[in-house]
Amino acid sequence: MTTPPSDLHSAWARWLLSALADSGLRDVIISPGSRSTPLALAAAECPRVRCLPVVDERVAAFVALGQARITGLPSMLLCTSGTAGAHYLPALIEASQAFLPVLVVTADRPWEAYDCASPQTIDQTDLFGRAVRHRAELGLPDASPEALAAVGRIAARCLSLTRSPTPGPVHLNARFRKPLEPVEVAAPEPWSAELSRRVTLGAPRAFTPECIPSSEGVAALTDSLAHASRPLFVCGPTLTWGSTAHEALFALAAAVGAPVVAESSSGYRHVGSTGAATVCPGVELAARSASWRERHRPDLVVSWSLPPTSPALTAWITHPAVERWVVAPHGWPDPAGDARAVLWGDPEAVAHAVRLALGARAVAAEPSWSRSLRSADAQAWSAVRAETFGEALDELTVAQSLLDALPSGACLVAGNSMPVRDLEMASPWRSLRVLHQRGGSGIDGLIAGALGARTKLGAAEPVAVLLGDVSAAHDLGGLSAAQELEGALVVLLVQNGGGRIFAELPLGKTSPPGSERAAAFGRFFLTPQGIRWAEASGAFGHRYARVETPSALAAALDEALATDGVTVIEAVVAPEDAGARRQRVRARVERGLAE
Known part of the structure; x- marks a missing residue:
């Protein structure tokens, strides 16, 4: 007996996207794949959501975090079946630790494909473990009234649980059998009227509690x-x-x-x-x-x-x-x-x-x-001013120059390790949005996070990310994803020859110069990258500037902040200078306090 053609899978996916939009979803970040075809098309056709294509799922997830840090609202991540969703995990750990809302929708294969060497099939039911606040199964498309009703309920519940009672990531797994593409049918199908009624009725509203202090x-x-x-x-x-x-x-x-x-x-x-x-x-x-x-x-x-x-x-x-x-x-x-x-x-x-x-x-x-x-x-700022803006660049001058250049209302993404510490020694009082990846305190996904923030701000509000060369190497995929932007996105990369925060630790301070331990320290801890950033930036169509003096940095920042799209500025500093300069600042403060 031949099963008549049906487009239930497409309608099922459209109903899910409609229900999520009813519940407040406004942004969908789509990574390409086959099994997610019904959902990707439904998102693209939904007029109430904005879709952003990002090939790399790891990058996509950090983009979602950047959006959430600006709006406080969940974005939806969509990917295909198999290992694709696993690339979301680093960002979802950050979201969990930082209490950031995000909805992850992973397309999946049907039950019969499980545990039998079927390609691109893994157990996705608990893919993210304790990193998510809640996980749900949407199940295979089903024309029964009960199943159609459940779609709206599951959508509303999943999106609301990203924000309350404890904000964080939520995972929704959605299975599909082939065909995955839309199917032309000659007449309304038996379930069409019930589904139309459900879509018109909309998803149930979820009123989350307000946290009132004791x-x-x-x-x-x-x-x-x-x-x-x-x-x-x-x-x-x-x-x-x-x-x-x-x-x-x-x-x-x-x-x-x-x-x-x-x-x-x-x-x-x-x-x-x-x-x-x-x-x-x-x-x-x-x-x-x-x-x-x-x-x-x-x-x-x-x-x-x-x-x-x-x-x-x-x-x-x-x-x-x-x-x-x-x-x-x-x-x-x-x-x-x-x-x-x-x-x-x-x-x-x-x-x-x-x-x-x-x-x-x-x-x-x-x-x-x-x-x-x-x-x-006052003593502290006097000491900092005395040690910055010399003839050559240094980390503190880079941080202060960026803050001096940013207009009021701009967004600054502070990288972990040394950049956020350098910003502590900089002192403007103009109004800025400062974002910091403090949940898990990782150095990855910083460019992608800045891209997410860029997509949720007006074109007149520039975004800048201050990060080290190792952090930038971690997120080359963020540069790849940053295309066709409205407004400026400045990637200010401090080139100091590797992870200099390790030089502040006991191992870095006690490794005798020229010793085997010093060689191991440089190779396995500092890890200088040697990336040619001019070529890396150009490969993705981005502007690039290499600067070595405060005046050149100031000019590059002024131009980058006034220009739409991405500008990568590589600020070259002496690798060994930062630690010594910070010690001099601290010594000046000590002397001033003693007077």
């Missing part, structure tokens, strides 16, 4: 702040970018007399106006002095979002005599394990609630406390 926790934190004589706010990396959170935090800081030490990737540093708050990020350099830390020990610390990147700040604020609170929307961000309390909630909501609870209540903060930290902050 009133008991707010009252307790308010009381501690009112009684603190040396309160301090420390702002570590923020996982997604928000435009107004700093206003509430600064208002609270000013009311309780708490100086604010905000890292570059916190979202509380490059904000333009700080109101009446004392914001002194340069104190991180002073905190490298053990004697200064002892003389300026706070009695209450409120850590906002993630813990600070700086070991010096961590040593300063984690002390038995310090009452430390952690305010964060998710997780338990207290690696030191000595926080007195963790108050879950959106930092902006917590700051508003505490300020409201404080009212006109008197506070015990000593005015001299803020003055002493302002003085240390």
